[in-house]
Amino acid sequence: MKRTIPLLITAIGGFVLIIAFFSSYTQSWGEVAAIWFDILAAIAFILGGGNLMKIHLKKISDRKAGWAYSGVTLIAFLTTLIIGLGKIGVNPSEQFPDYAWSGSYREVGGPFWWLYEFAFKPLTATMFAMLAFYVASAAFRAFRAKNIEAILLLGTAFIILLGRTYAGVWVTGWLPEWLEGLKLENLTVTIMKVFNTAGNRAIMIGIALGIVSTSLKVLLGVDRSYLGGGEE
Amino acid sequence: MYEFFRDLDRRWIFLMMFLCVAVPIIIIGATGKTFPEEPTQLVRAVFDEIENLPSGSKVLLSYDYDPASEGELAPMATMFAYHCAAKGHKMYFMALWPVGPQMVDDTIENIIKKDFKDLKYGEDYVNLGYKSGYEGVIKVIITDFTELYSTDTRGTPWSAIPMCHDVNSVQDMDLIVNVSAGYAGTKEWVQYAVTPYPKLRMVAGCTGVQAPLLYPYIPQQLHGLLGAIKGAAEYEALVIEAYGDKMARKDAGDNPLTDDNGDYLIPGKYTEGIRRMGPQLVAHLLMILLIIVGNVIYFVERRREGRR
The missing domain is CATH 1.20.58 (Methane Monooxygenase Hydroxylase; Chain G, domain 1)
Incomplete structure (x- = not known):
């Protein structure tokens, strides 16, 4: 029973969405299923939060390696959650001044805004910016012209790297009009529009066919791995 | 050595x-000093899509990114908002990412409230905010906004927002503008909005790593694309060319200021992309x-x- 009901929900939900896509008469069924999906997605945040707490509390309790980081994660999570949900330090909105919680949790100058502006924003931006350093290091150590394929890849990388900046204009700007297509900025566009598009379309069609077959297996109950382990 | x-x-x-x-x-x-930009055809297509719409058209701007990719995407998000505001389009902001509303807030505060003071919230622009569900949100609002967006981010009921009176779904929009940093983003908008409803028109701006994956959708499903900071810089150049006089810093007599070469003195927030090149x-x-x-x-x- 524990597996039959989820299997039925999956099959019904999946087939309803497929039928709704192809038939205008059943379009509203698909809309209902999509609304259910959105509601479940919202509830998933609660499950996600609960799971995060469970994993990190266990790590702290077992004193596993790096347990202090789990402590930092939990403190950051709970602080943000309490301040955001409780709208701590937020003034009531102009529309509803009598209701303490009517203000926006993102109010400028409020504690949640402060956390976002001075903790979340710089931290996430820093993490992303660090990629530039690692990519440069990796390019130096790993990008080797070992064979024909690697040479082609290197050549393409050089054209794109130069073509996406003003260096492209510097390097090939002198070419006459009849060789316009060989200018680096134009070569970049050609590579993206022709070679990249052709390759990506082939990959996308392949992936789509794979998704169709995998989805059918899931909807027909052949593939039940998504249900996880456990007894019937 | x-x-x-x-x-x-x-x-x-x-x-x-x-x-x-x-x-x-x-x-x-x-x-x-910055490098000159020569806009490519794809960037011109983005510009033309917004420029050729009659004033007062409805434009849905979905800002699906977060502070991690703000450095790459904020310049184009800024320019999209400026261009739409300058053309007098109605702007419906929304987000599929949890911190997307903050990105929208930044744009509204820095662009609309500062440089388009005559625009009124609820009449000329509205912030619908974030809803969970990723592509599920698109699937619902493509046929009915109010199923998910019963209010805007301020808590104003949909029916009380003047610019929403004649809007039932995304299909009522004249253009979708998406700024995307990944999932859910441009790919999902193409798959769940533009593909089933081909009359919808859409342009997008995305991160560098995403751009190659979106080229297969051009030009049938995606009518223009700004790829990374280079795309943003080229788009800035086009908007400055068209609206430089309005955008430029003004003197006491409200006349646009120019430099020694006669070029307009454009505020830094409108040249972020060009400067980052x-x-x-x-x-x-x-x-x-x-x-x-x-x-x-x-x-x-x-x-x-x-x-x-």
Whole structure:
């Protein structure tokens, strides 16, 4: 029973969405299923939060390696959650001044805004910016012209790297009009529009066919791995 | 020298990258000099889609990114908002990412409230905010907004927002503008909005890593694309060319200020993309140099091993 009901929900939900896509008469069924999906997605945040707490509390309790980081994660999570949900330090909105919680949790100058502006924003931006350093290091150590394929890849990388900046204009700007297509900025566009598009379309069609077959297996109950382990 | 590069500590590479980014930022900041931009056809297509719509058209702007990719995407998000506001379009802001509303807030505060003071919230622009469900949100609002968006972010009921009175679904929009950093983003908008409803028109701006994956949708499903900071810079150049007089800093008599060459003095917030092309150029050159040096070392080592 524990597996039959989820299997039925999956099959019904999946087939309803497929039928709704192809038939205008059943379009509203698909809309209902999509609304259910959105509601479940919202509830998933609660499950996600609960799971995060469970994993990190266990790590702290077992004193596993790096347990202090789990402590930092939990403190950051709970602080943000309490301040955001409780709208701590937020003034009531102009529309509803009598209701303490009517203000926006993102109010400028409020504690949640402060956390976002001075903790979340710089931290996430820093993490992303660090990629530039690692990519440069990796390019130096790993990008080797070992064979024909690697040479082609290197050549393409050089054209794109130069073509996406003003260096492209510097390097090939002198070419006459009849060789316009060989200018680096134009070569970049050609590579993206022709070679990249052709390759990506082939990959996308392949992936789509794979998704169709995998989805059918899931909807027909052949593939039940998504249900996880456990007894019937 | 050879040994130094062969055994190069990666901290030297980090330092070089830091200098390659920092020095151009400082120089461009101090001199105000930037590289000229020649917009590509795809960027022109984005500009034309917004420009050719009659004033008062409904434009849905979905800002699906977060602070991690703000450096790459905020310049184009800023320009999209400016262009739509300058053309007098009705702007419906929304987000599929949890921190997307903050991105929208930044744009509204820095662009609309400062440079378009005559625009009224609820009549000319509205912030619908974030809803959970990723592509599920698109699937619902493509046929009915109110199923998910019963209010805007301020809690104003949908029916009480004047510019929403004649809007039932995304299909009522004249254009979808998406700024995307990944899932859910442009790909999902194409798959769940534009593909089933081909009359919808859409343009997008995305991160560099996403751009190659979106080219297959051009031009049938995606009518224009700004790829990374380069795309943003080219788009800025086009908007400045068209609206430079309105955008420029003004003197006491409200006349646009120009520099010695007669070019308009454009506020820095509208040239973020153009200014970031300087650090990008030097960083790209460093990458090429590192790859060449790395390969020289590789071939020298291989030859030495062959001799042994």
